[in-house]
Amino acid sequence: MEDRFKAYLIEAFKTIAPTKAAMEYRKQTLKAMLDRAQELRIKGMTDEELIYDTVLEDYEDFGDKLKEFEAREVKVNSAKRNVLLGVVLSVAVVAILAITYVIIGVVAHVWHPTWLLIVGGIFAGLLVIFGLVGAKAVKNKEFTILRLLIATGLVLISVFVFLVLQLASPLENVWLTFLAMVAVIVGADTAIAFFVNSKAKWIELPIFVEIFAIMLYVMLGILVHIWHPGWILCLAGVVAALAEVCTFVAIRNGKKDKAEKKKIYDKNVKTDEKYWSEW
């Protein structure tokens, strides 16, 4: 059996260059073939010819695989090294920020709110990780993961902005950051829905419009006390959302009407050659 597999592989591998990689691939393939044959025997297959044929059936497209093997682009596998560099850099940045925090504390006796440096560093590190995972998610078309990452990232940014404004600025009502955060998260999610051409985009858009209007109304009410007639914003949001839904349905109906009109014309007005022959 082994000799027959070897003979098969010798023929098959003639189509590619006799490199060290090809030799390793051939060895690996022979081992897989022998393992598979052994497995079939254990399962109860007794006909050696059938075992040989069944193993080769698994390699029906082996010619294509060999072509792919030869055409593959062998790149320096730097991914692991880059990850290591990323980890070292992240640790270094956090350490530098921590040292900076300690130096400022010891020299200038300012311990607060300089600790934000460390929080900011950690958040930035997380955002970088989210960015890397998000890029991979886009590549693999795993958009749910992307949406979760963006929402979580926006929460982190909002928390940091809130902390900075609250601790290091004279501004009041900085908690309104969290109201804005809700609108921004829904807005970002809607943008992704349009970007990936999700079916849910036309449902998300009116929801975003309404949430944006409500948040704006509350924020303006608190900041500049225009509760009245600010409430009109909420209703305007509803009107805008309804207008969008109506437009969407009208466009969709228009397209369907057009297609149906064509069908009616083809069936009832147009001469059909099949009329003369088909029963």
Add this chain to the structure above:
Amino acid sequence: MPKTLKAEIWDKMQYLFRDFYDRMVHCVQIYDAPIDVAALKNVLIWTTEKTPILHSSFRANAVEPYWQVEEYTIDDILKVQLDCEDLDEVVDRFICQSIPVDNNVQYKVAVFSDGNRWALAMIVNHMCMDGGDFKYFMKKLAENYNKQIAGERGFIIKTGSRALDEVYSNLTEEEQEIAKGLYKNISAVKDEHYFPLTPSSKDDHTMICKRKVEKELFDNFKAIGKKLDVTVNDLMLAFYIRALYDIGMFNDSERLSIPCMVDLRRHIEAGGANTGLTNHTGFMVCSVENKGETINDTLINVLRSVRKSKDDPYMGLYSLPLLKLAYAVFPQVISETAIKIGYMNPLIGMSNIGLLNDALLKLGDANLIDGFMTGAVKFKPYMQLALTTVKGVMTMTIAIRGNDEDKKIVEKFFDLIVKNMQDFVELNRDKL
């Protein structure tokens, strides 16, 4: 890491049906000469290797169920006993077993013999395939077996997609758009007639009741049917429905609706030859307004109903988008509950499995002399009549979990069906 396979919508649906029946499909083929067990073993392993679903266990994950490919040996699949005293009893005992979903193999084959007859029996999890593909499987098993004993190669078993969407593959784009919008719940048949089995009891056990229809009688009503341009399926529906009126003591003027299984492969490219082994079964509902004076009147009532279904280009495709939506939107645990609420399993049904072609099922020198195929064993109060034909002899089977009293009721029911056949032949003898 173990290899996993996607659980398709029909796999999940058949899993849901565990509340209504035992999920097994059964086949028995009787031969007049020995079967080469060694050759069969080789062919079975080859087939199992090419069809991973057959050596996988079903994992009923609460979010997304899946199949996990498992290791096996031929002993997990094949059983051989060549010294049976009572062949029919041994075969019966074999086919009346059920394979758990978490078993490493999803089908079992047996070769039994009493020295005069050789039986090839097989049961398979309905989640893996339906009657249509089971017939295909048995044909290919015989074809590959014959190649094996002849020392030929080029074994065949289809290994394509098992997805539900394959069912639309032979429709035009326009038809597909319409078919994919058929959300109507066809299972909601407004009929509460049930077959008069006894209440569930501890004596209930799996039984496959069989009755053969004499060749002469079958040939006669088939010939009359041909003259009247009526199919065997339509005739059997008429005989069946009329017998139901009698056994159930339903009022003659009552409306009676019977779902009849239809093979959806009519909508699939190349009749489903390029899909994987799976389920593609829907049903059409046959509703008769009343029993009718004679069997001919019942037949007219049946034809009036069946014509509507036959003229519908989307026959059997209703409700499929609804199922797809439920499984797509919700995790398994919720979708199953939602479907259970909306789905009403038909109380009475009929499935015409059709011809087991003896020429295509021949195993070497062994000729097929008898056999049948039947669906899952129904739990009370559900029941279904299955029909198979071998060498011009029709076998009616009703697989139920019942007791001896139920068996008597089913036997009486078979008598009534046969009487309707005889009445039909008598009434239309001039057309012979």
